[in-house]
Amino acid sequence: MKRLFPTIAFIAVALISLTMAGFAYFATQEAARIKFEGTADDALNRIESRIDLHLSLLRSTQALFDARNGDITRGEFNAFFTALHIDDNFAGLLGIGFLRLAKAGDEATVERDILHDYGSAHPIYPATTGQHWRTPIVLFEPLNTSNYQSIIGFDMFSEAVRRAAIEKAMADDREHASGLLQLGEGAGVAQTFPGLLVFVRLNVETAPDVINASRSSTAGFLYAAFRARDLFQVALSKAPLLPVNVEIYDGKPGADNLLFRSEAPPAESLGGKLVARRDIVVAGRPWTVLFRPTSAFSLPSSRAIPVMLGLFGLLLAGAIALVARYQERAYEAKSLLHEATEKSLLEKDLILQEMKHRIKNSITRVLAIARQTASQATDVKEFSASFSARLQAMAASQDMLTRSRWQKADLGDLLRIELGQVFGKELPDGILSGPEVLLDETTTQALGLTFHELATNALKYGEAGNSTNTLKGNSALKVDWAVEARSQERTLVLNWREAGHKQLEAPAKIGFGTKLIDLNVTRELRGTIKRDFQAGGLKVEIRIPLTE
Incomplete structure (x- = not known):
């Protein structure tokens, strides 16, 4: 047992030290996770605040239409948005427009209203869709370039992604976002942008009875168009910059559903271990947001601490084992010295007894030789x-x-x-x-x-x-x-x-x-x-x- 004590002491102290180092490591990991979760929540709050700010503009426009019972001319619509300075205050918002709801076959009535407002003909296109409803764009602001003049008359109900969101907006008075799409695609715009649309139903009392409603009928839909990249970059560029890489997906994560990805890449050493996932709902549509730390993310405590603690523990275990071993050797040396001393004393006593015996024999022999020599x-x-x-x-x-x-x-x-x-x-x-x-x-x-x-x-x-x-x-x-x-x-x-x-x-x-x-x-x-x-x-x- 004494010989095994240094080994047992080394193993015991080493296990305790490694356990403490393990706890320190997990504590470091947990502290890093908690800190990063807080950073991810901060980034998510910025994104949600920016989206809510833009949707508030859509709600303000809805209030304007409700106040005028839907009777808004193009000039009034343009004056309202010019006063808001959208380009300066609502970065990422492409614009807000109004869709007139009409049954298939009533396109001529809508085209006459457009001609009256714009002073030029804007036929509804595509000419045929095979759908029961037509929702052409009749108002859109800001129309600051000639490219956007071509979107007037575009029937959004003719495109599947837009149609799915419009059909949901028909059922209630809530906002409903579309899936990922290319803004301007199909409307003849020269440059398209990845983005999304948010629709809300507009009810007026004088509207024709086209959709069942408790007090009023649906005359059309207000919608807001968002450039995804600009929207999220503006939200995340607010000082101080957050050390996170953000990926936003429409629904479940997938390459076809990617709405946005940060330019700053995730840190290779941390990106695979620290990942924060947030599932949110934006205008009735589920999004998945993934956050990963970038190289600018600093850990709350150094990872070298657990390693140093473990090494120190191993050194301490080795020192204790060596001390125990030296003590054991000292005890063995003391025991051997005691045994050697006792053996030496015993041998000395035996030698003395033997010398006595030899001297006695020698004297006896000398005496015998002397007697016999004298007799002869x-x-x-x-x-x-x-x-x-x-x-x-x-x-x-x-x-x-x-x-x-x-x-x-x-x-x-x-x-x-x-x-x-x-x-x-x-x-x-x-x-x-x-x-x-x-x-x-x-x-x-x-x-x-x-x-x-x-x-x-x-x-x-x-x-x-x-x-x-x-x-x-x-x-x-x-x-x-x-x-x-x-x-x-x-x-x-x-x-x-x-x-x-x-x-x-x-x-x-x-x-x-x-x-x-x-x-x-x-x-x-x-x-x-x-x-x-x-x-x-x-x-x-x-x-x-x-x-x-």
């Missing part, structure tokens, strides 16, 4: 020489073990040291041969005394030495050894050969040195020793088991 010596001088030599052999073994830190001692090195003490340090080449064999402490001490006694006996009784205490040549003494392995047991086989011309015989009395050799090999090392006294010299075979 004839005088103090002989005792001193023999006892000193044996102590030196023990010391040599101890020195080898000390240099190896009481681990292992090499058999070949042990032989060179012990033989060197007896025959001199310069040993002839070839006297020792065998593989590397590492001996433990017990084996080293036992074999050290054994080799010393064998060398001493060879020097005293054999042909291996002379009065100068040196070897007589390469053939005087040979020592070789090998390791036999059977299954998992390993046995050291050592051959000690003394060569010479003197006839050797087994001694009649066994001395202390021989006893010491036998005790070291058989009891201390649990091995065997064989001596073979031959005519040409002595051969000793020592076999001892080796421990791993």
Whole structure:
């Protein structure tokens, strides 16, 4: 659990930080959406206000006709609109006109009235429509160009889009807008504009009974013509400019229904995410208005804040995890140090106990050697020489073990040291041969005394030495050894050969040195020793088991 704590801490803090960053991101998005919704509502209010202003002019004109019971001459109509300064005050409004409602076949009466008002003939066209009603234009203002003179007499009931709006206006006294159409198309106007028309029924008491009405009859229709682009641009160009791209559709969004699109393109980074849709009704006709932010739209808060918050959280999680990891490592180091201290104290105690045991064994061995040496010596001088030599052999073994830190001692090195003490340090080449064999402490001490006694006996009784205490040549003494392995047991086989011309015989009395050799090999090392006294010299075979 302790090892998993840094990971758990990192994951927990990272999740909390990322959650906070997520909330901050969504809060930023929501703030941007709310701000843009407000901007879109502001733009929509401008559009609706502009449309309502223009429709108010249509209602004012309707009030004028109602006040005169529909009896308005062309001059009066022109004077009314000249005083309004439409071009300056009602940008986007192409004009307002009056349609005379007549049954098919009564075109001549309408044409005579037009001739009377305009002083020139304006025949109703198209000549035939196949409809029961005719609604020719008899008045339109402002007629400021010769192009618009040609619209007088145009029957709007002959065109499907206009006819649909006129039929709705026949049914009630409300305003009804047409769908998207090209203003002037079909009326002989040189230049056409995308726009729309708004119709309203005009009732007069003296009108012929052409349409059922509760108190009066319909004499015709007033209509307002709007250039869509100019109308919406004027509405949206009011200061301060709004950072929105506007698309207005007649009905559902579609390329064929597009009334208007702003020139400023939507911002690529925001246009797909922030879209405000408004469904409105203009003169009884549904419109869809889509708002998208432009590059001028500024977010209420930076999007870098959630990212920075998330990165800071991850860094904090990493820092906490590292601190937890360092604490865990410090705790582990403290635990290891405590364990190492306890182990060191235990090892120190064991070493002290072992040293006590070794010193006790060494003292016991020295005492035993001293007693046995004294029992065999004839005088103090002989005792001193023999006892000193044996102590030196023990010391040599101890020195080898000390240099190896009481681990292992090499058999070949042990032989060179012990033989060197007896025959001199310069040993002839070839006297020792065998593989590397590492001996433990017990084996080293036992074999050290054994080799010393064998060398001493060879020097005293054999042909291996002379009065100068040196070897007589390469053939005087040979020592070789090998390791036999059977299954998992390993046995050291050592051959000690003394060569010479003197006839050797087994001694009649066994001395202390021989006893010491036998005790070291058989009891201390649990091995065997064989001596073979031959005519040409002595051969000793020592076999001892080796421990791993």
